[in-house]
Amino acid sequence: MTRDYSALVKDDRVHTALYTDPAIFEDEIDRIVNTTWVWVAHDSELPNKNDWITTHVGRQPVIVNRDKAGTVRVMLNRCRHRGATICEAKKGNAPGFVCPYHAWTYGTDGTLKGLPLPKGYKDFDKGDYTLVNLRAESYRGLIFATFNQDAPPLEEFLGRARPWIDLFLKQGGGYPVKVLGEHKFTFPGNWKIQLENTTDAYHFPIVHKSFLSSLDGDTGELFSFMDAGGYVEDLGNGHSVMVMIPELVDLEENLDEPIPERFAELADELRAEHSEDEVRRIVRAVTGSGFNVNLFPNLACSMAFFRVLRPLSVEETEVRHIAIGMDGGPAAANRARLRLHEHFQGPMGFGTPDDAEAWERVQRGSQAGEDSVWIMLNRGEDKTESNAGDVTAETGMRAAYQMWKRMMTA
Amino acid sequence: MSTLVATRDLALAAEFIALEADLLDTRDYAAWLALWVPEGKYVVPVNPDETNFEDTLNYAYDDAAMRSMRVRRLTSGESMSAAHAARTLRSVSRFRLLGHTEQGELQVRSAQQLIEYKFDRHRTYVANVEWVLRREGESFRIVRKVVRLLNGGDALAGITFLP
Numbered sequence: 001m002t003r004d005y006s007a008l009v010k011d012d013r014v015h016t017a018l019y020t021d022p023a024i025f026e027d028e029i030d031r032i033v034n035t036t037w038v039w040v041a042h043d044s045e046l047p048n049k050n051d052w053i054t055t056h057v058g059r060q061p062v063i064v065n066r067d068k069a070g071t072v073r074v075m076l077n078r079c080r081h082r083g084a085t086i087c088e089a090k091k092g093n094a095p096g097f098v099c100p101y102h103a104w105t106y107g108t109d110g111t112l113k114g115l116p117l118p119k120g121y122k123d124f125d126k127g128d129y130t131l132v133n134l135r136a137e138s139y140r141g142l143i144f145a146t147f148n149q150d151a152p153p154l155e156e157f158l159g160r161a162r163p164w165i166d167l168f169l170k171q172g173g174g175y176p177v178k179v180l181g182e183h184k185f186t187f188p189g190n191w192k193i194q195l196e197n198t199t200d201a202y203h204f205p206i207v208h209k210s211f212l213s214s215l216d217g218d219t220g221e222l223f224s225f226m227d228a229g230g231y232v233e234d235l236g237n238g239h240s241v242m243v244m245i246p247e248l249v250d251l252e253e254n255l256d257e258p259i260p261e262r263f264a265e266l267a268d269e270l271r272a273e274h275s276e277d278e279v280r281r282i283v284r285a286v287t288g289s290g291f292n293v294n295l296f297p298n299l300a301c302s303m304a305f306f307r308v309l310r311p312l313s314v315e316e317t318e319v320r321h322i323a324i325g326m327d328g329g330p331a332a333a334n335r336a337r338l339r340l341h342e343h344f345q346g347p348m349g350f351g352t353p354d355d356a357e358a359w360e361r362v363q364r365g366s367q368a369g370e371d372s373v374w375i376m377l378n379r380g381e382d383k384t385e386s387n388a389g390d391v392t393a394e395t396g397m398r399a400a401y402q403m404w405k406r407m408m409t410a
Numbered sequence: 411m412s413t414l415v416a417t418r419d420l421a422l423a424a425e426f427i428a429l430e431a432d433l434l435d436t437r438d439y440a441a442w443l444a445l446w447v448p449e450g451k452y453v454v455p456v457n458p459d460e461t462n463f464e465d466t467l468n469y470a471y472d473d474a475a476m477r478s479m480r481v482r483r484l485t486s487g488e489s490m491s492a493a494h495a496a497r498t499l500r501s502v503s504r505f506r507l508l509g510h511t512e513q514g515e516l517q518v519r520s521a522q523q524l525i526e527y528k529f530d531r532h533r534t535y536v537a538n539v540e541w542v543l544r545r546e547g548e549s550f551r552i553v554r555k556v557v558r559l560l561n562g563g564d565a566l567a568g569i570t571f572l573p
Contacts, residue, residue, distance in 0.1 A: 090563070181456055181467025184565040210489035214479045318565055323467050331465060338467055343476075348454060348469040350483055353568035357491035360529065 005408040009401050012378035018404075019190040019366045019375075025314035032297055032407050033058035034147045037157050039299035039308060040064050040074055043141035044178040044327055045091070050108055053091040056310055057134065057145055063087055064136075064143060067108035068095065074136040074145035075110045080129040097131075106131055140169055141177065142299070161239040164293045168301040170251040171324070173285030174278060178327030179306075180338060183346030184320045187356045189363035191297075191311035192404075194319055197355060198292050198300040198307060199232060199242045199396025201225065202379065207358050211350040214343075218260055222248075222287075230391030232380070238296025238403025240396030244303075248290025255280045269332045282326070282333050287340060294396050296403050305341060315363055321345040321352070377401065416507055423518045423543055424505040426550045431500045431522070434572050439481040442572070447544060447551045448474050454573060458538070458558040469562070469569075480572070495570040496528035502539070515553055516543045522557070524573055535573055536560045 003024065008015040017024060038057050041064045045053050052065035054077055061077040063086065077085045079099035086097045086106070096113060097106045105114045110131030118124060134145040137154035139162065144154050155162065169177050187194070197203070205212065205226060212220055225244040232242045243249060255277070259267045263283045270279045288304025300307040306322040323341040325334035344351035380393025433442045446452075454469040463471055472480060484492045504521035511517060518541040526533050538558045543550040557573050559566070 183456065183467070183469070185567050186565045187567065207490060210483040210486055210492070213486065213488055214483060335464060338465070339471065342468055342471055346469055347566040347569045348573075350479075350489075353491040353570055354489050356568035357494070357570075364529075 006405060009405040010374075011398065012381055013374040013376050014401050015374060016366050016370045018192060019363060020314060020370065022314045025190075025311070027408060028311065028404075029058055031410065032404070033311065035151070035407065036148065036297065037137075037144040037146045037151060037154055038297070039142060039295070039306075040136075040145045041143045042177070042179050042306070042322070042324075043072075043138065043143065044176065046072065048093060050093050050095055051091070052087065052094065052097075052108075054087050054089065057147070058311065061085055062134065062145065063097070063131075064145075065108055069109070071109070072136055072138060072143055073109060074134040074143070076132040076134070078132070079104055080112065080131065081115075086131075104129075109133075140165055157237060158239070158295070159237055160235040161237075161241070161293055161295055164235070164241050164291070165301060167250060168289050168291075168293060171285045171288050171304065173251070173282040173326050173329060173333065175326035175329040177324050180323040180325040180334060180341075182320050182322040183341075183349070183352070184318065185347045185352070185356065186312065186316060186318045187359050188315055189317060189359045190315060190366075191309050191317040192400075193359045193362050194309055194317055195294070195297065195400055196397045197359065198294045198302055199240050199400070200394070201230065201232075201242055201244055202392040202394075203355075203358065204244075207354045208351050210354065211344060214350055216262055218262055225391055228391070229389055231389055232391065232393045232395040234395055234399035235293075236399075238400045240294045240399045241291055242294070242391065242396055243291040244391055245290030248287070251285045251289065252281070255284060259283055263336075266332055266336055270330055273330065282330065285326070286333050286336050288337075294400065296400050304337065305345060419516055420505055420507045420518070422548070423507070423516055423541070423550065424502075424520075426543065427502050427505065427518070427520055427539075427541065430552070430555075431502045435498050435500055437484075437495070437571075439485060439572075443478060443481055445550075445552050446474065446477065447553055450474065450477075450552050451554050452477055452552075452572075453554070453556045454562070455556065455558065456562050458560060458562045460558075463556075469559075469566075484570070484572075489570075491568055491570045494528070496526035496533075498524055498526045498571045500524040508540075511542060511553075514545070516545070516550070517541070518543060522573075526569075526571060528570070533567060535566075535569075537573065 040055055046066040049066055049068050049070055052063050063075050063077045065073050067073055079086055081104050084101045086099050103116050107113050110133055112126040112129040136145045139154055229246045230244045234240050267279050267283050293301040298309045308320040310318040325337045346352055377394045377397045380390045452472040453463050456467050460466055483489050501523045502520050506519050508517040508519055520539050522537045522539045524535040540556040542554040544553050
């Protein structure tokens with residue numbers, strides 16, 4: 001039975017089946033994950049020619065690499081002979097790929113270069129057995145891939161989110177942004193529960209009370225953003241931005257303000273090798289941006305890290321919190337960023353386990369009243385057009401679900 | 411060092427490590443905090459083979475202040491996951507004396523099999539644990555504890571206890 005998806009997503013609420021129905025999940029994989037742009041990697045993970053990493057587009061294992069000509073490619077991690085995965089390590093550097101099963105050997109662009117005992121085949125054309133290349137495009141070092149040859153260009157898909165990505169990348173503090181490591185965890189719940197959460201400021205003082213209690217006074221004040229001029233904006237195509245700390249939107253502004261007390265020690269350390277201007281720029285960038293850009297369907301540029309979603313099943317989701325820092329920047333600043341990331345993020349962070357518990361509770365709750373209890377998204381409905389200063393508006397969730405509806409009914 | 415002394419050291423260390431495990435399983439966090447020297451480091455690295463914890467991402471990289479904030483978080487009632495924390499049971503075994511630091515502290519490696527129970531399910535966390543233990547009377551204080559989870563580099567789940 002095919003559901004009427006337009007009836008399951010209303011302007012102000014969505015039906016519980018979106019969290020629970022395995023058939024809907026299968027359609028999401030076909031119509032969303034395998035159809036639109038999915039974030040796969042950051043440029044800094046492939047600094048050199050012949051570098052590769054393994055990851056997934058939805059459920060499908062892929063290799064993301066920089067080929068010998070320097071082109072970034074995304075290819076299915078599957079030999080064209082009998083279909084074994086070619087790479088199982090997380091990353092490497094190699095002038096080609098050799099399938100470990102029968103030693104079919106591919107170039108870094110995926111073309112089949114050679115195989116043992118080729119005379120055993122009749123009319124064999126190596127050109128028929130290139131590794132399956134996805135379409136891959138980048139924006140400012142963010143690498144996306146899609147199976148869909150008809151998808152609009154990436155830049156058009158990102159649309160009005162692009163200037164926010166530009167702002168986000170200013171946290172390099174004058175250096176390019178670099179991936180420093182990642183926390184990865186799963187939670188037993190639907191992927192959209194997490195998607196919503198990145199644009200949900202409303203939960204922050206409740207779920208993250210123990211995190212807030214652990215902060216020093218100034219930082220605590222920074223995170224008390226319920227009534228600090230923040231807002232949420234629908235950026236089109238399911239993307240949105242939630243501005244929590246307006247003074248940290250542009251990290252290259254207000255550089256002449258005094259350095260906060262809590263960074264005095266870091267600033268002193270930096271002064272040994274950096275000019276005062278550089279020190280101010282680095283220190284201001286060290287805590288990240290004051291907003292979350294939620295990109296439909298799987299990436300968020302979230303304050304100081306990349307949040308990456310991977311739907312595993314209707315009730316199982318993998319989340320990665322990728323720490324970023326300053327490529328070639330001072331070790332002291334990157335250490336500070338690592339410690340800040342560890343403080344909130346990841347399975348042992350002061351924030352993430354409470355988020356994961358909340359999301360799991362939403363999934364457990366979805367067993368009750370499937371048709372009578374809908375998931376409400378109506379907060380700040382009257383402020384959607386004007387973005388009138390309500391950071392807790394559920395505008396971003398509404399934007400994502402309207403995109404979901406558009407894709408699922410296309 | 412004579413074999414006899416080494417055997418005695420290792421036996422005492424094993425007893426101490428079992429005590430630490432028991433305090434964590436019974437969530438006697440105040441007593442656990444008291445096991446540490448003030449400059450002690452509690453580390454749960456992401457990469458199980460990591461040696462440079464300071465410049466890489468960890469799950470936990472705790473000095474005394476972070477340990478004490480972590481305990482406060484787990485016990486304050488402010489954290490929804492900790493308020494319904496998983497029950498844990500850990501077995502510690504395979505104790506090996508790796509050597510001594512220049513200060514004469516013991517370097518020990520042990521195995522830890524930890525099972526948590528929450529929301530009708532068990533989860534397993536298996537780790538090599540490296541210790542630096544400073545003698546204090548007939549017991550020890552912890553200078554360093556590094557928990558190298560076998561699956562540290564892969565997906566974990568929300569952890570509401572101290573591994």
